[in-house]
Amino acid sequence: MTPIITYAEALDFLSLFSIPLSFEEGIDYLQRLSQQVILLSLYREYFPAEWTQSTASIEPDFEDWQCSHSPKEMEFLRLVEERLFPIGLEWEWGEALEERMSYITVYPHDLDWYQRGIDEFDEFHQFLIYLLGQDFPVSLWQERLGITLNFVLPVEQLDFDRLEILCQHAPKPLGYLYDALSIVDHSTHCIWIDSCWECMDYFAWSRESLDGLTEQWKLALQLWDKESQLRRWIAADKTRYLPLINLWNQAKML
Numbered sequence: 001m002t003p004i005i006t007y008a009e010a011l012d013f014l015s016l017f018s019i020p021l022s023f024e025e026g027i028d029y030l031q032r033l034s035q036q037v038i039l040l041s042l043y044r045e046y047f048p049a050e051w052t053q054s055t056a057s058i059e060p061d062f063e064d065w066q067c068s069h070s071p072k073e074m075e076f077l078r079l080v081e082e083r084l085f086p087i088g089l090e091w092e093w094g095e096a097l098e099e100r101m102s103y104i105t106v107y108p109h110d111l112d113w114y115q116r117g118i119d120e121f122d123e124f125h126q127f128l129i130y131l132l133g134q135d136f137p138v139s140l141w142q143e144r145l146g147i148t149l150n151f152v153l154p155v156e157q158l159d160f161d162r163l164e165i166l167c168q169h170a171p172k173p174l175g176y177l178y179d180a181l182s183i184v185d186h187s188t189h190c191i192w193i194d195s196c197w198e199c200m201d202y203f204a205w206s207r208e209s210l211d212g213l214t215e216q217w218k219l220a221l222q223l224w225d226k227e228s229q230l231r232r233w234i235a236a237d238k239t240r241y242l243p244l245i246n247l248w249n250q251a252k253m254l
Helices: 005-014 021-044 048-053 071-083 091-094 123-133 139-145 162-169 174-182 207-236 238-250
Strands: 104-106 201-203
Touching: 005 238, 021 048, 021 071, 021 207, 071 091, 104 207, 123 139, 123 207, 123 238, 139 162, 162 174, 162 238, 174 207, 174 238, 201 207
Parallel strands: none
Antiparallel strands: 104 201
């Protein structure tokens, strides 16, 4: 196996660090050095062309190396952000990290409808929340959405498995109703969509994590695309809310 760095580079790199003075400092030192080796190994494996062309230093930018990533590590983190899945690199920390990103955090990407006011959502998502919440009188549908209807199946009488089957056989994008509702309800079984601030997930930097989270991100993009298609279809003609409600009503629990 070809070493990540040459012997001479390793000596230069190690010369930057003071010898740990206690057992705790020694353990911390080795853990952080191990984290850097893992990140650089993943860099070379997942982005070999960029790794070969890179001239970035493996030395930390700051005097306190324990609280920063090296330029080469930052290259890898930006590539993950740009090509695999979001890691919150630019959103939370900007161009430089003040602390090492020791693990991958799956951040929420959608608002929790039960923790926000209804007016914080667009009309389409208000419609989905009305279906799931069922705390709204029929008159409000006319007031908010401009549609008149006689009956909406209460959510407690809904068979979600049956709704899923009905949606699978419905024409598109009408049949994307189940996916759109699952997104709002955080029940898609896609970690990027179902994650919430109270239940965030953390993953070690590993091949398994990168592969799994990349596939999950692709799934999230597919689901959001379906939701977007349905939203645009409704926006073109608001009377199309009615077939959605009819599809919902057909999924009554037997």
